[in-house]
Amino acid sequence: MPRTRASLLALTLAALTATSAFAQDDRAAAFDKLFEQLDSERLNPATPEAAKAEVARLRALVPPGDRRRELLYESTECFQSPEDVRAALAYAQQGLAASKALGDAEVEARFQLCEASVQEMLGQVQAALPLYTRGIELARRSEHPALVGDGLVLRGNTYSYIGRHAEALMDFMAAQRLYDGAHQAERSEGNLQNIAVAYRRMGESQKAREYLERSREIAKKHEDWPSLAVVAVQMGFLYQDLGRADLALPQFEEAVRIARLRLDTSLLSGTQLGLASAQVELGRYAQALSTLQAAKAGYASTGDQGDAGMVAVIEARARAGLGQTQQALALYATAEKILQSDQNDRYLEMMYPHRAALYERTGNATAALADYKRYLALREKRLAARAEQRTLMLRQQTDAAQRDFENQRLRTEKSMREQDVQALLKARRWQRIAIALGVALIAVLGLIVGRQIVRTRRLRVLASTDELTGVANRRRIELIGADAVAQSRADDRPLCVIAFDIDGFKAINDAHGHLIGDQVIARVAETCQHTLRQFDEIGRMGGEEFVVLLPDTTIDAARQVAERLRANVEALNFRDIAPALKVTISVGVTALAPRDAGLADLVARADQALYQAKAAGRNCVRTT
Numbered sequence: 001m002p003r004t005r006a007s008l009l010a011l012t013l014a015a016l017t018a019t020s021a022f023a024q025d026d027r028a029a030a031f032d033k034l035f036e037q038l039d040s041e042r043l044n045p046a047t048p049e050a051a052k053a054e055v056a057r058l059r060a061l062v063p064p065g066d067r068r069r070e071l072l073y074e075s076t077e078c079f080q081s082p083e084d085v086r087a088a089l090a091y092a093q094q095g096l097a098a099s100k101a102l103g104d105a106e107v108e109a110r111f112q113l114c115e116a117s118v119q120e121m122l123g124q125v126q127a128a129l130p131l132y133t134r135g136i137e138l139a140r141r142s143e144h145p146a147l148v149g150d151g152l153v154l155r156g157n158t159y160s161y162i163g164r165h166a167e168a169l170m171d172f173m174a175a176q177r178l179y180d181g182a183h184q185a186e187r188s189e190g191n192l193q194n195i196a197v198a199y200r201r202m203g204e205s206q207k208a209r210e211y212l213e214r215s216r217e218i219a220k221k222h223e224d225w226p227s228l229a230v231v232a233v234q235m236g237f238l239y240q241d242l243g244r245a246d247l248a249l250p251q252f253e254e255a256v257r258i259a260r261l262r263l264d265t266s267l268l269s270g271t272q273l274g275l276a277s278a279q280v281e282l283g284r285y286a287q288a289l290s291t292l293q294a295a296k297a298g299y300a301s302t303g304d305q306g307d308a309g310m311v312a313v314i315e316a317r318a319r320a321g322l323g324q325t326q327q328a329l330a331l332y333a334t335a336e337k338i339l340q341s342d343q344n345d346r347y348l349e350m351m352y353p354h355r356a357a358l359y360e361r362t363g364n365a366t367a368a369l370a371d372y373k374r375y376l377a378l379r380e381k382r383l384a385a386r387a388e389q390r391t392l393m394l395r396q397q398t399d400a401a402q403r404d405f406e407n408q409r410l411r412t413e414k415s416m417r418e419q420d421v422q423a424l425l426k427a428r429r430w431q432r433i434a435i436a437l438g439v440a441l442i443a444v445l446g447l448i449v450g451r452q453i454v455r456t457r458r459l460r461v462l463a464s465t466d467e468l469t470g471v472a473n474r475r476r477i478e479l480i481g482a483d484a485v486a487q488s489r490a491d492d493r494p495l496c497v498i499a500f501d502i503d504g505f506k507a508i509n510d511a512h513g514h515l516i517g518d519q520v521i522a523r524v525a526e527t528c529q530h531t532l533r534q535f536d537e538i539g540r541m542g543g544e545e546f547v548v549l550l551p552d553t554t555i556d557a558a559r560q561v562a563e564r565l566r567a568n569v570e571a572l573n574f575r576d577i578a579p580a581l582k583v584t585i586s587v588g589v590t591a592l593a594p595r596d597a598g599l600a601d602l603v604a605r606a607d608q609a610l611y612q613a614k615a616a617g618r619n620c621v622r623t624t
Helices: 002-040 048-060 067-078 085-102 105-121 125-141 145-161 165-181 185-201 205-222 225-241 245-262 265-281 285-302 308-321 325-342 345-361 365-426 428-464 474-491 505-512 514-531 555-570 599-615
Strands: 495-502 537-542 545-551 585-591 621-623
Touching: 002 048, 002 067, 048 067, 067 085, 067 105, 085 105, 105 125, 105 145, 125 145, 125 325, 145 165, 145 185, 165 185, 165 365, 185 205, 185 225, 205 225, 225 245, 225 265, 245 265, 265 285, 265 308, 285 308, 308 325, 308 345, 325 345, 345 365, 365 474, 474 495, 474 537, 474 545, 474 599, 495 505, 495 514, 495 555, 495 599, 505 514, 514 537, 514 545, 514 555, 545 555, 555 585, 555 621, 585 599, 599 621
Parallel strands: 585 621
Antiparallel strands: 495 545, 495 585, 537 545
């Protein structure tokens, strides 16, 4: 009997152990499922309270003693809207230290990204950027594509905030590719807002509107209230960028309404900030101050200082509008210090004209002039960056098209291979014959197509290139010039034109013959082309006459380019064809003016300056 009792006890303990193990496994599986839903945003709680309840449910599912899942839960908690930002920073840093000790790259990446986002809330934008980069690298090391995409989105938003829109767009587009590859539809849809904001800040209003409208439809479908609020805010800023504060106001009011009913207090403050900016634009200064007070109270309740610079700018404008000059100037000084610390040129450019106008009203012309100069310098920097960003955008679109083409080609090849295998199983002999005939046909077609492509390219080059010099011919330079004039006016950028011809060219022909004359023209064209920048254009108008287009170039800079052209031609050595021959050019320079109807007006004015150079004794530069 004792042995029987012992056996029964052993069986009972074994059964309890097995039951406990199964329960542990079930709990871990339930945790993993809920964590994945929250992390991928497939679970979309209707209210902040519901979101907190889901996070609490995740905590309850952590298996006892499972340190990794406990840290995953804590990383989710880390990204919740904080009630105290400094406490949130300490929480993130503690989690980071624990994940390092655990040696888990994925968990460490999550806490690193969380720490970076909290640093940004504290106004430490420049400190946050390298933290985001480290978090992205950790996510790559953990081979978690969607988490890499999350890091790119977070860093891209920071780049966009401080005006580095090209880098922001690169991050957003890279994240979009990762999300699509990982089949993360919710993340991909949410990223549309980020792409829209980048386009808006780059001045691409139509593209921004398209992405925002797509994002709004998706958010309505899923009742995604945070996204609906963000879209409304961004629509408001888009209308403000277009100078339509009257259309921006209802967008911000809608965002505030959604935030009050559906979102956390911390998210309400951002919508109120946008509303206050529209009220200031419409001259509703007292209303703006009241709205700002509510926003500041929300920010203060969490310790969020990420928008402190913009809060100060908007309040300064409102107080200036109410005649509270000294308070406004003090707020502008505070805003300037914050924005300079963040290297936020975009908001500084917005601020300086308003402060300059206030200085003018108080009779401080010196300070006003200094602010206008700062504004113009930042505007010039932004316009130059916009050109770079548009170039990057076009490059990305080209790369995307090439990737799509390559993916389609690979899919087609895979499908063909599968069909070939099936056909080979049915009839090996006939399949070999068909493959041989197909290869031969492809080779013949490839040869024909290749020859046609070469011929087409050759004809295109001949149609647009001067045969003697290799530079653009008259027709080509006129087409390029028309585009340059239109682009210059669209972007409010300078454009200059140089006209030059070879001095005494008829005498060169008479003394040395037309063959030597042709070589002189060719060498002058080659020297000038090597002197110019990559994006400058030179074309032969006929005979020994040439025109040069200088986009994004002021008249002073164009005069320096013209002088370099003149000096480099004068330095040419023709001893190999005519030992005593010296060649010079006379140059005329002009700049695009509002009265110009098109390129022909610029060329005519440059020709006038060229004639002045001839009259002044040749081998010189004149401007008009």
